[in-house]
Amino acid sequence: MISRERWQADVVVVGAGVAGLSTAIRLCQRVKSHNEAVESGKLKEEKLPSPTVLVIEKGISPGSHILSGALVDPRSLYALFPDFQEKKPPIEGEVISDPFYFLTSRLAFRLPYVPHLMRSKGCLMTSLSQFTRWLSQQAETLGIHILTGFSGVDFLREGEIIRGVRLGDRGIDKNGNPKSTVVYGEEIEAKVTVLAEGVHGRLTQLALEHLGLGKDRMPQSTVLGIKEIVQLPSSRLKPGTAIHTFGFPHDGNTFGGGFVYWRPENQVAIGLATGLDYKNPLLDPHHLFLQWKSHPLIRKFLSGGKVIEYGAKSIPEGGYFAIPQLVANGLVIVGDSAGLVNAVRLKGIHLAIQSGMDAGDAIFECWKKQSFTQEILHFYPQKFFNGWPGKELYRVRNLHQGFQYHRMMGILNIGLHTVSFGLWPFGKWPIRPEWSSLAPLSKKKPKIKIFSFPSSPLMLDKLTDVFFSGTQHEENQPSHITIKDPNACIEICKREFDCPCTRFCPAQVYEWIEEEKTIRVNFTNCLHCQTCEVKDPLQNIIWRLPEGGGGPRYKNG
Structure with missing residues (x-):
């Protein structure tokens, strides 16, 4: 019989990313401001006890598994921390110039006009892993406990009520036998469990399957993003420059695009996103990334440089109709776990922060009432979808789906959306699961262009x-x-x-x-x-x- 240690918490957050930390921070901010108002006599209520908030993170440290472009729409950040500039966040600059290019295999054409919903001017430039580490420090000043190196692998359940999580075992050998250092995963009992695991999170998938939270929703659509940080002998971009590209190396049937972002200390962040609903079974996203780097426009920004960091992550792009039910009894889902990404802007950090804030507000209401039912937690999705985040996501609800048919259909879709002030497209366009999109080689063998890359x-x-x-x-x-x-x-x-x-x-x-x-x-x-x-x-x-x-x-x- 396996013996597991049992821990107690009021709130357990699975994932120390932007959404999870924002949830924990907002809850503790609300309790603190409530008690200060009671003490000052502005509020005629009882003081609230401080909740025990535990954040578990599977990475070795906060930010170690976090990857993004990352351009941050500051709207929700200012709401979470009105004085955030005084807290010395790791902001590297602000986007001043955001040109958009269409690439052929050799040429680059700058777009004379970029639709407003695709612009990045005014966004903050940062490293999201560094930003997450900073956010974890802000959380700890509020008394939030962050445990790193722990994976949440299963729920503690009482019927349809979530009562906490079980952590993964540590110290099991490759044959499944316990080593001398074995520690069987602890069980954390909590009044509320917040899922902030990122896209395709283990517990989120369990919740969708066993609690029916994904019922009547579209399947999630995903983009694979590959990113490198390149160290240059001297900077070739002006501070605040964020370049985006589309076209080459993707063919007309494959969604995707690239970016080149200025960074301080003679560095650039580069990346290529490839939609995983592509049809060609011989396609290799990393190979496309190399092709993209060899393009004359991109190469001129990188010459003489060397790679100092690499990463890859999935980005949820299904949009409004793929968002699952966000709450259940004792359970809340936030950020990328819920697929809260603007598929056209390819931005989700501001939505992750706002979802965390709205979830934190809902948990605060539960904390006051000492009741953590789905009905009270529903305050979170109600506030989120009735506010600017819901309107932003609804406005781009069908735009990614257009690219499933062809790039030109996707561009036409965005054009009609722009001239109709968001009224087009109508209805609910379907999304097909990515695993079903590959065309068997027995039907038609696709042509693959062979590229010889320069020695570099x-x-x-x-x-x-x-x-x-x-x-x-x-x-x-x-x-x-x-x-x-x-x-x-x-x-x-x-x-x-x-x-x-x-x-x-x-x-x-x-x-x-x-x-x-x-x-x-x-x-x-x-x-x-x-x-x-x-x-x-x-x-x-x-x-x-x-x-x-x-x-x-x-x-x-």
Whole structure:
């Protein structure tokens, strides 16, 4: 019989990202301001006890698993911290210039006009991993406890009521046997559990499945973002410059785009996003990233530079109709876990902060009443969707779907949206699951252009790039990635799709071994983007959380 230690908390937040920390901060701010108002006589109510708020994070430290562009619409940040500039946040600048380019294989055409909903002027430039570390420090000053290196793997339930979470076991060897250092995952009892795990979170998926929170909603649509930080001998961009591109290297049937952002200390942040609803089973997003870097426009910003950091993450792009039910009894879902991203602006940090604030307000109301039912927690989605975040998401509700048909359809969709002041498109456009979009090679073998890349320190293979992510996993543990039916890889996937997992993974986790006719899983390379779960055409890959503390160690993500 396994003995598990049991901890007590009032609120447990799963994930020390922007949304989770904003939830915890807002709750504690509200309790503090309530008690100060009571003490001053402005409020004729009883003082409230301070809640015990516990934030658990699977990364080795806050921010180590956080990756983004990152341009921050400051609207919600000013609301969370009206004096945030006095708290010395790691803001690197403000977007002053945001040109948009359409790329062919050799040429670049600057757009004379960019629709307002795609502009970035006025956004704050930062490293989201550094910003998250700063946010965790603000949380700790309010008495919030942050535990790093702990994964939340299951719920504590009482019927349909969520009573907390169980943490993952630590110290299990690769054969599933306990080591001498074994610690069986603790159980954390809490009145409210906040899911802020990011896209495709383990507990969020359990909630959607077992509590029916995804009923009658569209499937989530996902984009794979690949990012590098490049150190230059001298800066080639003016401070505050944020360049965006579309077109090459993506064909007309593949959604995506790139960015080049100025950073201080002669650095640039570059990245390419590729929609995972692409059809070509031979497509490799990392290979597209190399093609994009070799384009004359991009190359001129990078010449003489060297890569100092690499990362990859999934971005939820399903939009308004893919957002699940956000609350249940004792449960709240915020940020990327809920798919709260503006699919056209490709921005979600401001929505993550605001969702955390609105969730914190709802939990505060529950704390006052000492009742944590779905009815009271529903104050959160009601406030979120009736406010500016809901209006922003509703306005772009069908715009990503247009790109499922062709790039020109997507552009036309955005154009009609602009001239109709957001009235177009009408209705509810469907989203197809990414795993179903690949076209079998037996029907029509796609053409793949062969590119020869120039010899350059910037043209790195996947394994070299993974080195710059700092990714580490304990090797003597069970693999967190399992192929359910290895025979299906040979009999179906190899024949019909030529093992697309060996290409869509940005970390070379999957490797076809010709001599053994099998797929080798190099789980220690994993960047936790979970592209494999999303894109595998047979849904034959199971991705679970590894031992806490494993994964990337981003510094400037």
